[in-house]
Amino acid sequence: MQNNPNTTLITAKAPVNVSTHGGRAKCLQRLIRLELPVPTTVALSFDAVRQIAEGHLPDVSAIVEQFNKDTLLCVRPSSEDPDWGGPGAVLNIGMNEIRYAQLSNTLGHDAAAAIYSRFVQSYAINVARLDPDVFDEIPNDGSDSLLAMLQAYEEETDERFPQDPREQLAAVLGSMARAWDGTSARLLRQAKGAPADAGLGLVVQEMIPGFGKGECGSGVFQLVNTVTGLPQITGRYLSQSQGREALGAGSAALYLEKDERGPSLEELAPRAFEELKEDAALMRVKLREEMQIEFVIGSGKVHILDGVRVPRSSRATVRIAVRLAQDGIITPQEAVMRVEPNNLTELLHRQVNPESERDVVGSGIAASPGAATGRIVFNSADAQASAARREPCVLVRRETSPEDVRGMHAAAAVLTEKGGITSHAAVIGRGLGLPCIVGASAMRFDTKNQTITASDGRVLKAGDIVTIDGSSGEVLAGAPDMLEAALDDAFQSLMAWADAERDIGIRVNADTPEDAQTARNFDAQGIGLCRTEHMFFDPARLIVMREMIFAETSEGRAAVLARLLPMQRDDFTQLFRIMEGKPVCIRLFDPPLHEFLPTSRAGQRELAEALDIPVSDVTRRVEEMGEYNPMLGLRGVRLGVTVPEIYDMQARAIFEATLEASDKGDPVVPEIMIPLVSARREVELVKARLDAVASAVRSERGRDFDYRLGVMVETPRAALRANEIAPHSAFLSFGTNDLTQMTYGLSRDDAGRFMSAYIQKGVFPEDPFHVLDQDGVGELLKLGAERGRNGNPGITLSICGEHGGNPESIAFCREAGFDYVSCSPFRVPVARLAAAQLAINHKMGDQKSSLAQMLWKWRVRNRK
Ligand code: PEP
């Protein structure tokens, strides 16, 4: 049999490989090499199983002859990656009336009946494909129940239960091979990243009965806790059992180590327990992984049937990888490669405990991860009042506008009816690390009467307690149990190792000192985008902004803006100080001005009062400023050109803050970025004014400073004309939110309504606001980068749209030679890890793990 590549007796030297026989077969060979007590096992290759599925069985007698006569067998799946699944194991093959009589003599009636009934049931369900209900009424013990099962089998199939072990084995192999080929199994594994032609291997193994005289039983054993990854002997053991029955046995099962909660294997069979502990430790070192052992104790003797990677939570994944590296078992580089970047997201936020009950009342787009519980409020004022009472609340809006930012600051989570992944609520939510669900359009939002109606008819009112799970996009009624964020020492070590490998910069999109502080905590290398308009929504500033909008002349506007100057200067000074010399890129004012005007009658009355003008003047001005397409209207640099006083004030605030922050520490060199540019002349005009303000500040203060001026490339024209824009810019930063919007002609605030239909129908493979469209928008990025470099060879290139934190976009930007990516604060660690993995992969020449496969895995995770 050793010479047959398709059916191979597993020995230390037999030709068994993961790529031909699957992970389980290879793992068993490793255990045999470690001289662990593994029962005799034969591996069937992917080819053999493929042929079986086509009706060509291997020589079943030859397989059976590898085992002692009368040995019972089991068959388990062995796919290349255990995550891809496979058909369930079938145990006790070979059981028939003769064996039953023999085992009744040697092990006793009950044990023989237990083994035979388990086989009949499993064969009936997995091979004869009978409905499991057939056995529901039959109790699972004793010879009466065995007879009832055999009878039920014969009634349903009109056949006697097969008695020939060879016939049984052939039927089991055939059914497992065909199950792998079934459509649902295929779709399921492809969704987990398996290639379309992924193969299945099978292992046929000698059964060690966990039944009989002396201490007999089975269990699972591992050295770490599955949730925390910390050292802790974990698992269960059940006397007189087999397979993984101990795990489902509740209080009947024993703990492994001595435990106050109940009896343990350590007390019952101390030698077996010690042996298992040593075996698990050996496997950890030699297999370079935390392994879960499936074991049987047969008359006091330990047998190891299988070893699988310990199943683990995200935080355990990090802890296990780091401990293996700290113990010198794997290298830090390998530890970095073992954690999927998107897994980190779960560590950075509170999560709904996976073990708690979920009462789902609605769902939408998972726009900002993490979970929070609070009472429903329907407006920002109520959110602030709730925060003042120290009562967590969930802000519910149809959609949010800049006016809601203060409410978002006060809320624990946000839920909106409208919007997509780059809508206002989503962007601000991610920036604040606030769990957020947008586009929950299947729920009915009645903001006037302050209710939301779930699709099952339940009505939620203001004050009701809900939980927003921004990681899954589900709205839950009540307050389920939570898991806290885990930025522990293991996380910090992993991040430090990642940074040592990384070759692309990671900055953060941070608008406020709090964001900047979060970014420092996550070790961002600077601020890549500070959206300054968010600084104007504080109530004290909002009123000044409104006054400025109502001023009739340039001088009038400048005079009002002078009142905002000290506040802006203070904002920037704080940012510079927090970032301690790391670059800070400040984007000049971007949104259309009318976003600052009140839309409600009451708000307009309040403004009229504050400005001491008739309310009709306010209403007229609001109407005058309305635009059909505000996102394509008077915003960004267009305001800079036509209402230059705003940029003048901001430039002065930046320069004065530069000098203030440079008083202590190294000189600050601010970066100033112009939004929504589409023509070179826009840059020239703004640059001339900024230079004039800089000169004025220099001469007033008698001190010198530098600044870097850059352009945000977020219109297709800016990308196309980058060669003529670049000579006036120290850097180009691609704003892929607007660039995606304008390339597709697709509103980022409204696309959520039909995006899922578009994806379902295969028009778009993914939401392009979520996953960078490398074909279209990506081409503009490449073209803009190339033309930008032609126009200014030393130019710095970056991306600062929401795509910046997405591992696939980072791969794209790294390939295109960008200097850095900038992303929301809580994406920074994900981006650092993804960038490190790309660099390591590159260094390894794509040998050990193919880049395409890595990106595919990221994409699959990202979609979940
Ligand atoms: C962008 O458009 O990509 C961007 C970063 O700017 P904003 O999201 O503020 O429009």
Ligand code: MG
């Ligand atoms: Mg933009």
